[in-house]
Amino acid sequence: RNLKMKTLCRRDINSLKDPFLAVFESLIPADEEKIKQKQLLSRLEKLVTQEWPEARLHLYGSCDNSFGFSNSDIDISLAMENRDIDKGKLLLKLVDILKSKNFQNVKALPYARIPVLKFVDPVTGISCDICINNALAVVNTKLLRDYAQIDARLRQLVFIVKHWAKSRRVNETYQGTLSSYAYVLMCINFLQQRRPAILPCLQRMETTYSKSVGNVECSYFDQVEKLRNFGVKNGESIAQLVWGFFHYWAYCHDFENDVISVRTGATFSKSSKGWNTRVGNDCHFISIEDPFEVSHDLGRVVDKNSIRVLREEFERAAEIMQNDSSPFVTLFENY
Ligand code: CTP
Ligand code: MG
Structure with missing residues:
Protein backbone atom coordinates (compact mmCIF):
# COMPACT_ATOMS: atom_id res chain seq x y z
CA ARG A 1 0.00 0.00 0.00
CA ILE A 28 -0.69 27.69 16.71
CA PRO A 29 -1.76 29.46 19.91
CA ALA A 30 0.46 32.23 21.25
CA ASP A 31 2.44 31.64 24.45
CA GLU A 32 0.40 34.30 26.29
CA GLU A 33 -2.65 32.16 25.76
CA LYS A 34 -1.03 29.17 27.46
CA ILE A 35 -0.03 31.42 30.37
CA LYS A 36 -3.60 32.71 30.72
CA GLN A 37 -4.90 29.12 30.77
CA LYS A 38 -2.50 28.14 33.56
CA GLN A 39 -3.44 31.23 35.58
CA LEU A 40 -7.12 30.41 35.20
CA LEU A 41 -6.43 26.85 36.31
CA SER A 42 -4.73 27.98 39.51
CA ARG A 43 -7.51 30.49 40.26
CA LEU A 44 -10.03 27.68 39.89
CA GLU A 45 -7.96 25.31 41.97
CA LYS A 46 -7.96 27.81 44.83
CA LEU A 47 -11.75 28.06 44.74
CA VAL A 48 -12.20 24.31 44.60
CA THR A 49 -9.78 23.49 47.43
CA GLN A 50 -11.54 25.97 49.72
CA GLU A 51 -14.55 23.65 49.53
CA TRP A 52 -12.78 20.29 49.02
CA PRO A 53 -9.20 20.50 50.37
CA GLU A 54 -8.06 17.20 48.81
CA ALA A 55 -9.36 18.02 45.32
CA ARG A 56 -6.95 18.68 42.41
CA LEU A 57 -7.52 20.03 38.91
CA HIS A 58 -5.86 18.53 35.83
CA LEU A 59 -5.99 19.79 32.28
CA TYR A 60 -6.76 17.36 29.49
CA GLY A 61 -7.74 17.54 25.84
CA SER A 62 -6.42 20.03 23.32
CA CYS A 63 -5.27 22.62 25.85
CA ASP A 64 -2.75 20.10 27.15
CA ASN A 65 -2.07 17.58 24.37
CA SER A 66 -0.26 20.15 22.15
CA PHE A 67 -2.87 19.84 19.40
CA GLY A 68 -4.99 22.84 20.45
CA PHE A 69 -5.67 25.79 18.14
CA SER A 70 -5.68 29.33 19.43
CA ASN A 71 -8.85 30.32 21.27
CA SER A 72 -9.85 26.76 22.00
CA ASP A 73 -11.80 25.74 25.06
CA ILE A 74 -10.11 24.17 28.05
CA ASP A 75 -11.01 20.80 29.48
CA ILE A 76 -10.45 20.19 33.18
CA SER A 77 -10.75 17.04 35.25
CA LEU A 78 -11.53 17.54 38.94
CA ALA A 79 -9.76 14.72 40.78
CA MET A 80 -11.38 13.64 44.05
CA GLU A 81 -9.95 10.88 46.19
CA ASN A 82 -13.37 9.71 47.24
CA ARG A 83 -14.41 7.71 44.17
CA ASP A 84 -17.94 6.95 45.42
CA ILE A 85 -18.81 10.60 45.32
CA ASP A 86 -22.14 11.68 43.81
CA LYS A 87 -20.85 13.52 40.75
CA GLY A 88 -24.18 15.16 39.98
CA LYS A 89 -24.44 16.69 43.45
CA LEU A 90 -20.84 17.80 43.44
CA LEU A 91 -21.29 19.57 40.10
CA LEU A 92 -24.38 21.38 41.37
CA LYS A 93 -22.41 22.60 44.39
CA LEU A 94 -19.66 23.78 42.06
CA VAL A 95 -22.28 25.68 40.02
CA ASP A 96 -23.15 27.69 43.14
CA ILE A 97 -19.52 28.43 43.90
CA LEU A 98 -18.74 29.60 40.36
CA LYS A 99 -21.88 31.71 40.09
CA SER A 100 -21.03 33.44 43.36
CA LYS A 101 -17.64 34.37 41.86
CA ASN A 102 -19.25 35.86 38.74
CA PHE A 103 -18.29 33.15 36.26
CA GLN A 104 -20.55 33.43 33.22
CA ASN A 105 -22.93 31.01 31.44
CA VAL A 106 -22.50 28.44 34.21
CA LYS A 107 -24.36 25.29 33.19
CA ALA A 108 -24.20 21.78 34.61
CA LEU A 109 -25.09 18.64 32.68
CA PRO A 110 -25.10 16.36 35.75
CA TYR A 111 -26.89 13.48 34.01
CA ALA A 112 -24.81 13.24 30.82
CA ARG A 113 -22.80 10.03 30.13
CA ILE A 114 -19.83 11.98 31.45
CA PRO A 115 -21.32 14.59 33.84
CA VAL A 116 -19.89 17.99 33.00
CA LEU A 117 -20.01 21.62 34.04
CA LYS A 118 -19.58 24.41 31.46
CA PHE A 119 -18.79 28.07 32.05
CA VAL A 120 -16.93 31.10 30.75
CA ASP A 121 -14.22 32.89 32.72
CA PRO A 122 -15.07 36.62 32.87
CA VAL A 123 -11.41 37.65 33.14
CA THR A 124 -9.99 35.87 30.08
CA GLY A 125 -13.15 35.00 28.14
CA ILE A 126 -11.96 31.37 28.04
CA SER A 127 -14.68 28.68 27.92
CA CYS A 128 -14.17 25.73 30.24
CA ASP A 129 -15.58 22.26 30.76
CA ILE A 130 -15.05 20.55 34.11
CA CYS A 131 -15.75 16.88 34.68
CA ILE A 132 -14.98 14.72 37.68
CA ASN A 133 -12.32 12.03 38.00
CA ASN A 134 -11.78 11.71 34.26
CA ALA A 135 -8.37 10.17 34.90
CA LEU A 136 -8.33 8.14 31.69
CA ALA A 137 -8.64 11.33 29.65
CA VAL A 138 -5.73 12.84 31.60
CA VAL A 139 -3.59 9.79 30.79
CA ASN A 140 -4.52 9.61 27.11
CA THR A 141 -3.80 13.33 26.87
N1 CTP B 1 -11.66 11.91 25.04
C1 CTP B 1 -11.74 10.57 25.36
N2 CTP B 1 -12.59 9.77 24.67
C2 CTP B 1 -13.36 10.27 23.67
C3 CTP B 1 -13.29 11.63 23.34
C4 CTP B 1 -12.42 12.43 24.04
O1 CTP B 1 -11.02 10.12 26.24
N3 CTP B 1 -14.21 9.47 23.02
C5 CTP B 1 -10.78 12.77 25.84
C6 CTP B 1 -9.35 12.80 25.33
O2 CTP B 1 -8.49 12.93 26.43
C7 CTP B 1 -9.31 14.06 24.52
C8 CTP B 1 -10.26 14.95 25.29
O3 CTP B 1 -11.25 14.09 25.81
O4 CTP B 1 -7.99 14.58 24.47
C9 CTP B 1 -10.91 16.04 24.49
O5 CTP B 1 -11.53 15.49 23.36
P1 CTP B 1 -11.84 16.30 22.05
O6 CTP B 1 -12.71 17.48 22.37
O7 CTP B 1 -12.25 15.34 21.01
O8 CTP B 1 -10.41 16.80 21.62
P2 CTP B 1 -9.65 18.12 21.79
O9 CTP B 1 -8.21 17.69 21.65
O10 CTP B 1 -10.01 18.84 23.03
O11 CTP B 1 -10.01 18.93 20.48
P3 CTP B 1 -10.70 20.32 20.14
O12 CTP B 1 -9.57 21.23 19.82
O13 CTP B 1 -11.54 20.05 18.94
O14 CTP B 1 -11.46 20.73 21.36
MG1 MG C 1 -11.74 20.02 23.53
Whole structure:
Protein backbone atom coordinates (compact mmCIF):
# COMPACT_ATOMS: atom_id res chain seq x y z
CA ARG A 1 0.00 0.00 0.00
CA ASN A 2 2.79 2.38 0.87
CA LEU A 3 4.51 1.65 -2.42
CA LYS A 4 1.31 2.38 -4.31
CA MET A 5 0.94 5.63 -2.39
CA LYS A 6 4.50 6.67 -3.18
CA THR A 7 4.30 6.08 -6.89
CA LEU A 8 0.95 7.82 -7.09
CA CYS A 9 2.05 10.90 -5.22
CA ARG A 10 2.13 14.00 -7.44
CA ARG A 11 5.54 15.09 -8.66
CA ASP A 12 5.30 18.71 -7.54
CA ILE A 13 4.01 17.84 -4.06
CA ASN A 14 6.97 19.36 -2.23
CA SER A 15 6.21 22.79 -3.64
CA LEU A 16 3.23 22.69 -1.26
CA LYS A 17 5.39 22.18 1.82
CA ASP A 18 5.93 25.84 2.76
CA PRO A 19 2.31 26.89 2.25
CA PHE A 20 1.15 23.99 4.44
CA LEU A 21 3.64 24.99 7.12
CA ALA A 22 2.26 28.54 6.92
CA VAL A 23 -1.28 27.21 7.52
CA PHE A 24 0.02 25.22 10.49
CA GLU A 25 1.80 28.23 11.96
CA SER A 26 -1.26 30.44 11.61
CA LEU A 27 -3.19 28.04 13.84
CA ILE A 28 -0.69 27.69 16.71
CA PRO A 29 -1.76 29.46 19.91
CA ALA A 30 0.46 32.23 21.25
CA ASP A 31 2.44 31.64 24.45
CA GLU A 32 0.40 34.30 26.29
CA GLU A 33 -2.65 32.16 25.76
CA LYS A 34 -1.03 29.17 27.46
CA ILE A 35 -0.03 31.42 30.37
CA LYS A 36 -3.60 32.71 30.72
CA GLN A 37 -4.90 29.12 30.77
CA LYS A 38 -2.50 28.14 33.56
CA GLN A 39 -3.44 31.23 35.58
CA LEU A 40 -7.12 30.41 35.20
CA LEU A 41 -6.43 26.85 36.31
CA SER A 42 -4.73 27.98 39.51
CA ARG A 43 -7.51 30.49 40.26
CA LEU A 44 -10.03 27.68 39.89
CA GLU A 45 -7.96 25.31 41.97
CA LYS A 46 -7.96 27.81 44.83
CA LEU A 47 -11.75 28.06 44.74
CA VAL A 48 -12.20 24.31 44.60
CA THR A 49 -9.78 23.49 47.43
CA GLN A 50 -11.54 25.97 49.72
CA GLU A 51 -14.55 23.65 49.53
CA TRP A 52 -12.78 20.29 49.02
CA PRO A 53 -9.20 20.50 50.37
CA GLU A 54 -8.06 17.20 48.81
CA ALA A 55 -9.36 18.02 45.32
CA ARG A 56 -6.95 18.68 42.41
CA LEU A 57 -7.52 20.03 38.91
CA HIS A 58 -5.86 18.53 35.83
CA LEU A 59 -5.99 19.79 32.28
CA TYR A 60 -6.76 17.36 29.49
CA GLY A 61 -7.74 17.54 25.84
CA SER A 62 -6.42 20.03 23.32
CA CYS A 63 -5.27 22.62 25.85
CA ASP A 64 -2.75 20.10 27.15
CA ASN A 65 -2.07 17.58 24.37
CA SER A 66 -0.26 20.15 22.15
CA PHE A 67 -2.87 19.84 19.40
CA GLY A 68 -4.99 22.84 20.45
CA PHE A 69 -5.67 25.79 18.14
CA SER A 70 -5.68 29.33 19.43
CA ASN A 71 -8.85 30.32 21.27
CA SER A 72 -9.85 26.76 22.00
CA ASP A 73 -11.80 25.74 25.06
CA ILE A 74 -10.11 24.17 28.05
CA ASP A 75 -11.01 20.80 29.48
CA ILE A 76 -10.45 20.19 33.18
CA SER A 77 -10.75 17.04 35.25
CA LEU A 78 -11.53 17.54 38.94
CA ALA A 79 -9.76 14.72 40.78
CA MET A 80 -11.38 13.64 44.05
CA GLU A 81 -9.95 10.88 46.19
CA ASN A 82 -13.37 9.71 47.24
CA ARG A 83 -14.41 7.71 44.17
CA ASP A 84 -17.94 6.95 45.42
CA ILE A 85 -18.81 10.60 45.32
CA ASP A 86 -22.14 11.68 43.81
CA LYS A 87 -20.85 13.52 40.75
CA GLY A 88 -24.18 15.16 39.98
CA LYS A 89 -24.44 16.69 43.45
CA LEU A 90 -20.84 17.80 43.44
CA LEU A 91 -21.29 19.57 40.10
CA LEU A 92 -24.38 21.38 41.37
CA LYS A 93 -22.41 22.60 44.39
CA LEU A 94 -19.66 23.78 42.06
CA VAL A 95 -22.28 25.68 40.02
CA ASP A 96 -23.15 27.69 43.14
CA ILE A 97 -19.52 28.43 43.90
CA LEU A 98 -18.74 29.60 40.36
CA LYS A 99 -21.88 31.71 40.09
CA SER A 100 -21.03 33.44 43.36
CA LYS A 101 -17.64 34.37 41.86
CA ASN A 102 -19.25 35.86 38.74
CA PHE A 103 -18.29 33.15 36.26
CA GLN A 104 -20.55 33.43 33.22
CA ASN A 105 -22.93 31.01 31.44
CA VAL A 106 -22.50 28.44 34.21
CA LYS A 107 -24.36 25.29 33.19
CA ALA A 108 -24.20 21.78 34.61
CA LEU A 109 -25.09 18.64 32.68
CA PRO A 110 -25.10 16.36 35.75
CA TYR A 111 -26.89 13.48 34.01
CA ALA A 112 -24.81 13.24 30.82
CA ARG A 113 -22.80 10.03 30.13
CA ILE A 114 -19.83 11.98 31.45
CA PRO A 115 -21.32 14.59 33.84
CA VAL A 116 -19.89 17.99 33.00
CA LEU A 117 -20.01 21.62 34.04
CA LYS A 118 -19.58 24.41 31.46
CA PHE A 119 -18.79 28.07 32.05
CA VAL A 120 -16.93 31.10 30.75
CA ASP A 121 -14.22 32.89 32.72
CA PRO A 122 -15.07 36.62 32.87
CA VAL A 123 -11.41 37.65 33.14
CA THR A 124 -9.99 35.87 30.08
CA GLY A 125 -13.15 35.00 28.14
CA ILE A 126 -11.96 31.37 28.04
CA SER A 127 -14.68 28.68 27.92
CA CYS A 128 -14.17 25.73 30.24
CA ASP A 129 -15.58 22.26 30.76
CA ILE A 130 -15.05 20.55 34.11
CA CYS A 131 -15.75 16.88 34.68
CA ILE A 132 -14.98 14.72 37.68
CA ASN A 133 -12.32 12.03 38.00
CA ASN A 134 -11.78 11.71 34.26
CA ALA A 135 -8.37 10.17 34.90
CA LEU A 136 -8.33 8.14 31.69
CA ALA A 137 -8.64 11.33 29.65
CA VAL A 138 -5.73 12.84 31.60
CA VAL A 139 -3.59 9.79 30.79
CA ASN A 140 -4.52 9.61 27.11
CA THR A 141 -3.80 13.33 26.87
CA LYS A 142 -0.27 12.62 28.13
CA LEU A 143 0.13 9.83 25.55
CA LEU A 144 -0.85 12.21 22.74
CA ARG A 145 1.46 14.93 24.02
CA ASP A 146 4.34 12.43 24.29
CA TYR A 147 3.83 11.29 20.68
CA ALA A 148 3.90 14.94 19.59
CA GLN A 149 7.39 15.35 21.10
CA ILE A 150 8.91 12.62 18.93
CA ASP A 151 8.50 14.12 15.47
CA ALA A 152 7.37 17.64 14.57
CA ARG A 153 5.43 16.32 11.57
CA LEU A 154 2.75 14.80 13.83
CA ARG A 155 1.71 18.18 15.20
CA GLN A 156 1.77 19.68 11.70
CA LEU A 157 -0.36 16.88 10.27
CA VAL A 158 -2.88 16.98 13.13
CA PHE A 159 -3.34 20.75 12.80
CA ILE A 160 -3.97 20.47 9.05
CA VAL A 161 -6.36 17.52 9.49
CA LYS A 162 -8.27 19.19 12.35
CA HIS A 163 -8.50 22.44 10.40
CA TRP A 164 -9.86 20.50 7.41
CA ALA A 165 -12.31 18.54 9.62
CA LYS A 166 -13.64 21.69 11.30
CA SER A 167 -13.97 23.55 7.98
CA ARG A 168 -15.78 20.62 6.35
CA ARG A 169 -17.92 19.97 9.45
CA VAL A 170 -16.80 16.39 9.94
CA ASN A 171 -15.59 17.06 13.53
CA GLU A 172 -19.03 16.95 15.15
CA THR A 173 -19.70 13.82 17.19
CA TYR A 174 -23.31 14.81 17.82
CA GLN A 175 -23.78 14.77 14.02
CA GLY A 176 -22.19 11.35 13.72
CA THR A 177 -18.73 12.43 12.59
CA LEU A 178 -15.45 12.05 14.47
CA SER A 179 -14.00 13.76 17.56
CA SER A 180 -10.69 15.61 17.43
CA TYR A 181 -9.32 12.85 19.64
CA ALA A 182 -10.20 10.29 16.96
CA TYR A 183 -8.46 12.36 14.26
CA VAL A 184 -5.30 12.59 16.38
CA LEU A 185 -5.26 8.79 16.77
CA MET A 186 -5.72 8.43 13.00
CA CYS A 187 -2.72 10.70 12.41
CA ILE A 188 -0.52 8.86 14.94
CA ASN A 189 -1.42 5.49 13.45
CA PHE A 190 -0.75 6.79 9.94
CA LEU A 191 2.77 7.94 10.92
CA GLN A 192 3.43 4.65 12.75
CA GLN A 193 2.69 2.85 9.50
CA ARG A 194 4.87 4.90 7.13
CA ARG A 195 7.95 3.06 5.85
CA PRO A 196 10.39 3.95 7.29
CA ALA A 197 8.16 4.65 10.28
CA ILE A 198 7.92 8.26 11.47
CA LEU A 199 6.52 7.33 14.89
CA PRO A 200 7.20 4.26 17.05
CA CYS A 201 4.59 2.32 18.98
CA LEU A 202 5.15 3.47 22.57
CA GLN A 203 2.85 0.85 24.08
CA ARG A 204 4.97 -1.93 22.58
CA MET A 205 8.19 -0.64 24.10
CA GLU A 206 9.63 -1.01 27.58
CA THR A 207 7.31 0.38 30.27
CA THR A 208 8.63 3.56 31.87
CA TYR A 209 5.26 5.03 32.80
CA SER A 210 2.37 3.17 34.26
CA LYS A 211 -0.90 4.10 35.87
CA SER A 212 -3.97 2.06 36.61
CA VAL A 213 -7.28 3.79 36.19
CA GLY A 214 -10.10 1.65 37.52
CA ASN A 215 -9.48 -1.71 35.87
CA VAL A 216 -7.58 -0.24 32.95
CA GLU A 217 -3.79 -0.58 33.07
CA CYS A 218 -2.13 2.26 31.17
CA SER A 219 1.54 1.68 30.50
CA TYR A 220 4.01 2.73 27.84
CA PHE A 221 7.48 4.13 27.15
CA ASP A 222 7.36 7.83 27.96
CA GLN A 223 11.05 8.82 27.78
CA VAL A 224 10.36 10.41 24.44
CA GLU A 225 13.35 12.75 24.59
CA LYS A 226 15.36 9.62 23.72
CA LEU A 227 13.35 9.18 20.51
CA ARG A 228 13.88 12.57 18.89
CA ASN A 229 15.71 11.01 15.94
CA PHE A 230 13.27 8.19 15.47
CA GLY A 231 11.76 9.44 12.21
CA VAL A 232 14.83 10.90 10.49
CA LYS A 233 15.20 8.03 8.02
CA ASN A 234 11.90 9.09 6.56
CA GLY A 235 12.30 12.38 4.71
CA GLU A 236 8.67 12.92 3.76
CA SER A 237 7.45 16.50 4.06
CA ILE A 238 4.19 17.64 5.58
CA ALA A 239 2.79 18.09 2.06
CA GLN A 240 3.49 14.45 1.17
CA LEU A 241 1.99 13.31 4.46
CA VAL A 242 -1.21 15.30 4.03
CA TRP A 243 -1.48 13.85 0.54
CA GLY A 244 -0.81 10.34 1.90
CA PHE A 245 -3.24 10.68 4.81
CA PHE A 246 -6.19 11.57 2.63
CA HIS A 247 -5.16 9.06 -0.03
CA TYR A 248 -5.11 6.32 2.63
CA TRP A 249 -8.53 7.21 4.06
CA ALA A 250 -10.09 7.74 0.61
CA TYR A 251 -8.77 4.70 -1.24
CA CYS A 252 -6.67 2.32 0.85
CA HIS A 253 -8.35 1.76 4.22
CA ASP A 254 -10.47 -1.38 4.43
CA PHE A 255 -13.52 0.09 6.21
CA GLU A 256 -15.34 -3.22 6.12
CA ASN A 257 -12.74 -5.30 7.91
CA ASP A 258 -10.04 -3.22 9.60
CA VAL A 259 -9.56 -1.48 12.94
CA ILE A 260 -6.78 1.10 13.28
CA SER A 261 -4.85 0.79 16.52
CA VAL A 262 -2.27 3.14 18.02
CA ARG A 263 -1.74 0.57 20.79
CA THR A 264 -0.25 -1.93 18.33
CA GLY A 265 0.94 0.57 15.72
CA ALA A 266 -0.95 -1.37 13.10
CA THR A 267 -4.37 -2.30 11.80
CA PHE A 268 -6.05 -5.58 12.59
CA SER A 269 -9.28 -7.30 11.75
CA LYS A 270 -12.60 -6.24 13.27
CA SER A 271 -13.54 -9.86 13.86
CA SER A 272 -10.84 -10.22 16.53
CA LYS A 273 -12.79 -7.69 18.60
CA GLY A 274 -16.27 -8.79 17.61
CA TRP A 275 -16.72 -5.46 15.88
CA ASN A 276 -17.71 -7.06 12.58
CA THR A 277 -21.25 -7.73 13.78
CA ARG A 278 -23.76 -5.14 14.76
CA VAL A 279 -24.64 -5.08 18.46
CA GLY A 280 -27.47 -2.71 19.35
CA ASN A 281 -26.72 0.67 17.84
CA ASP A 282 -22.99 0.05 17.53
CA CYS A 283 -22.26 -0.44 13.85
CA HIS A 284 -18.50 0.14 13.56
CA PHE A 285 -18.63 1.69 10.08
CA ILE A 286 -15.16 3.03 10.84
CA SER A 287 -13.17 1.52 13.71
CA ILE A 288 -10.57 3.37 15.75
CA GLU A 289 -9.45 1.58 18.90
CA ASP A 290 -8.89 3.66 22.03
CA PRO A 291 -5.26 3.09 23.09
CA PHE A 292 -6.16 2.24 26.72
CA GLU A 293 -9.88 1.53 26.87
CA VAL A 294 -9.51 -1.10 24.19
CA SER A 295 -13.18 -2.09 24.09
CA HIS A 296 -13.94 1.49 23.09
CA ASP A 297 -14.32 2.18 19.35
CA LEU A 298 -14.08 5.91 18.70
CA GLY A 299 -15.93 5.30 15.47
CA ARG A 300 -19.05 4.18 17.32
CA VAL A 301 -20.65 7.61 16.86
CA VAL A 302 -20.61 7.15 13.08
CA ASP A 303 -23.84 5.93 11.48
CA LYS A 304 -25.07 4.86 8.06
CA ASN A 305 -25.45 8.44 6.85
CA SER A 306 -22.44 10.05 8.44
CA ILE A 307 -20.06 7.34 7.16
CA ARG A 308 -21.11 8.32 3.63
CA VAL A 309 -20.48 12.01 4.37
CA LEU A 310 -17.12 11.19 5.93
CA ARG A 311 -15.93 9.01 3.05
CA GLU A 312 -17.05 11.57 0.49
CA GLU A 313 -15.03 14.18 2.34
CA PHE A 314 -11.93 11.94 2.44
CA GLU A 315 -12.28 11.41 -1.32
CA ARG A 316 -12.84 15.10 -1.96
CA ALA A 317 -9.71 15.96 0.03
CA ALA A 318 -7.66 13.25 -1.72
CA GLU A 319 -8.71 14.53 -5.13
CA ILE A 320 -7.88 18.09 -4.22
CA MET A 321 -4.45 17.00 -2.95
CA GLN A 322 -3.88 15.08 -6.18
CA ASN A 323 -5.07 17.66 -8.69
CA ASP A 324 -5.27 21.22 -7.41
CA SER A 325 -2.22 23.37 -8.01
CA SER A 326 -3.17 25.49 -5.01
CA PRO A 327 -5.29 23.28 -2.74
CA PHE A 328 -5.42 25.66 0.21
CA VAL A 329 -8.70 27.34 -0.61
CA THR A 330 -10.66 24.27 -1.66
CA LEU A 331 -9.31 21.89 0.98
CA PHE A 332 -10.41 24.17 3.82
CA GLU A 333 -13.48 25.61 2.10
CA ASN A 334 -16.24 26.07 4.66
CA TYR A 335 -19.00 23.56 4.18
N1 CTP B 1 -11.66 11.91 25.04
C1 CTP B 1 -11.74 10.57 25.36
N2 CTP B 1 -12.59 9.77 24.67
C2 CTP B 1 -13.36 10.27 23.67
C3 CTP B 1 -13.29 11.63 23.34
C4 CTP B 1 -12.42 12.43 24.04
O1 CTP B 1 -11.02 10.12 26.24
N3 CTP B 1 -14.21 9.47 23.02
C5 CTP B 1 -10.78 12.77 25.84
C6 CTP B 1 -9.35 12.80 25.33
O2 CTP B 1 -8.49 12.93 26.43
C7 CTP B 1 -9.31 14.06 24.52
C8 CTP B 1 -10.26 14.95 25.29
O3 CTP B 1 -11.25 14.09 25.81
O4 CTP B 1 -7.99 14.58 24.47
C9 CTP B 1 -10.91 16.04 24.49
O5 CTP B 1 -11.53 15.49 23.36
P1 CTP B 1 -11.84 16.30 22.05
O6 CTP B 1 -12.71 17.48 22.37
O7 CTP B 1 -12.25 15.34 21.01
O8 CTP B 1 -10.41 16.80 21.62
P2 CTP B 1 -9.65 18.12 21.79
O9 CTP B 1 -8.21 17.69 21.65
O10 CTP B 1 -10.01 18.84 23.03
O11 CTP B 1 -10.01 18.93 20.48
P3 CTP B 1 -10.70 20.32 20.14
O12 CTP B 1 -9.57 21.23 19.82
O13 CTP B 1 -11.54 20.05 18.94
O14 CTP B 1 -11.46 20.73 21.36
MG1 MG C 1 -11.74 20.02 23.53
